[in-house]
Amino acid sequence: MNGKRVLVVAAGGTLGLLAVVLVAMGNPANMGYCVACFLRDITGGLGLHRAAPVQYIRPEIIGLVLGAFLASQVTREFRPIGGSSSFTRFVLGFLAMIGMLVFLGCPVRAVLRLAGGDLNAGVGLLGLVAGVAIGVQFLKSGFSLGRAVPQQKGNGYIFTLFMFLLLILLLARPSFIFFSEKGPGSMHAPVWVALGAGLVIGVLAQRSRLCMVGGIRDFIMFRDAHLLYGFVAIFVVALVGNLAVGTFKIGFAGQPVAHTDGLWNFLGMALAGWAAVLLGGCPLRQLVAAAEGNTDSALTIMGIIFGAAVSHNFGLAGSPTGVPVGGQIAVILGLIAVFIIGYVNRPAAVKRGVSIGKGS
Amino acid sequence: MVKEVDARGLLCPEPVLLTKQALDALGSGTVKVLVSSAAAKENVSRLAESRGWQVEVQEQGEDILLVLTKR
Numbered sequence A: 001m002n003g004k005r006v007l008v009v010a011a012g013g014t015l016g017l018l019a020v021v022l023v024a025m026g027n028p029a030n031m032g033y034c035v036a037c038f039l040r041d042i043t044g045g046l047g048l049h050r051a052a053p054v055q056y057i058r059p060e061i062i063g064l065v066l067g068a069f070l071a072s073q074v075t076r077e078f079r080p081i082g083g084s085s086s087f088t089r090f091v092l093g094f095l096a097m098i099g100m101l102v103f104l105g106c107p108v109r110a111v112l113r114l115a116g117g118d119l120n121a122g123v124g125l126l127g128l129v130a131g132v133a134i135g136v137q138f139l140k141s142g143f144s145l146g147r148a149v150p151q152q153k154g155n156g157y158i159f160t161l162f163m164f165l166l167l168i169l170l171l172a173r174p175s176f177i178f179f180s181e182k183g184p185g186s187m188h189a190p191v192w193v194a195l196g197a198g199l200v201i202g203v204l205a206q207r208s209r210l211c212m213v214g215g216i217r218d219f220i221m222f223r224d225a226h227l228l229y230g231f232v233a234i235f236v237v238a239l240v241g242n243l244a245v246g247t248f249k250i251g252f253a254g255q256p257v258a259h260t261d262g263l264w265n266f267l268g269m270a271l272a273g274w275a276a277v278l279l280g281g282c283p284l285r286q287l288v289a290a291a292e293g294n295t296d297s298a299l300t301i302m303g304i305i306f307g308a309a310v311s312h313n314f315g316l317a318g319s320p321t322g323v324p325v326g327g328q329i330a331v332i333l334g335l336i337a338v339f340i341i342g343y344v345n346r347p348a349a350v351k352r353g354v355s356i357g358k359g360s
Numbered sequence B: 001m002v003k004e005v006d007a008r009g010l011l012c013p014e015p016v017l018l019t020k021q022a023l024d025a026l027g028s029g030t031v032k033v034l035v036s037s038a039a040a041k042e043n044v045s046r047l048a049e050s051r052g053w054q055v056e057v058q059e060q061g062e063d064i065l066l067v068l069t070k071r
Helices: A003-024 A035-045 A059-074 A086-103 A107-115 A120-140 A153-172 A191-208 A212-222 A226-245 A262-279 A283-291 A295-313 A325-344 B014-026 B038-050
Strands: A354-356 B002-006 B029-035 B054-060 B063-070
Touching (some): A003 A226, A035 A059, A035 A086, A035 A107, A035 A283, A035 A295, A059 A153, A059 A191, A086 A262, A086 A283, A107 A226, A107 A262, A120 A212, A120 A262, A120 A325, A120 B014, A191 A283, A212 A262, A212 A283, A283 A295, B014 B038, B029 B038, B038 B054
Antiparallel strands (some): B029 B063, B054 B063
């Protein structure tokens, strides 16, 4: 196993281990690390939605961004860029979040749920693979959101400064910030443990390029399993951890923060996977790229936050009782919207950027 | 014949996809790939090496030039 492979396995394994630890220390079951759930909680904490059970400023996200930012500074990989179909990326982030909140989790949580014995997550993962496979066909036919170009250096720092602001709000707990008193938002590991876990995951994710959607995409496109090793490492370590601490419970019914509606688990994650492939990576990867100075990825995260706000303010998100009709309609409309975005961004010039017979 | 791929500013997986097109079209020879991030450098290098191409990395200011050769 080469060094890069070891790194991606270590990143996945560490994420899986810390996820089990975070649950043991207070996070909701099977929610040791979930980018979608945590951004939804942050959205609620800021009062952008008013679903009382899911409001908390999650330090895991803050830590992830700070860790990835520090790693990119040390390795000199921090580079402010942007301008690659920014608003389209915002919309794709928004649509991906609609799908993830119908399923109740991001691709990372899908693996963690499966490692906890939640078979509904298996259905969701099948949907994720289907969505990625469809997105791959668009990539093969020339889909592109265009080139990002270098930005003024200050632009690259704004997203990380936003995370610092969130950390201050979390610690200061001013009255205008919302903290759930019951439900998933009220369940959390101690702040400094969660922040530290996020930092470690952020550093490892930046160094390893860990990406759940990228792993599936690369395997379908190039038969390259490199990133999939990280995916498998999360599952194996979390599974062993859950078995060790007695939190493994196999089945469909009665799983924590989940529902049994297979069709919408499948379609919700298909929407998320399709949108994420067109974006170039899963929500975890978008957070890391934003920390590295990519302002398009930062705007994608804002789209995800907007998606969380709309999902909960308009009653679209799934819950343990199932998926509301509004959420089902939103997923269908989302799939149509992603198709249109994919279709109209397929330039005729598939060989863009390639010139033949030039050079020395 | 030499092919040149300008993948600067393109996000994952476009640099790899463009490189794959160039490698498949050329079969052997030299393909020069210009990328703007370490992630793209690693992904393109992994693809090329898995297909038997040798990879030489040259820093070019903010960008990275990958010279891929196969005899």
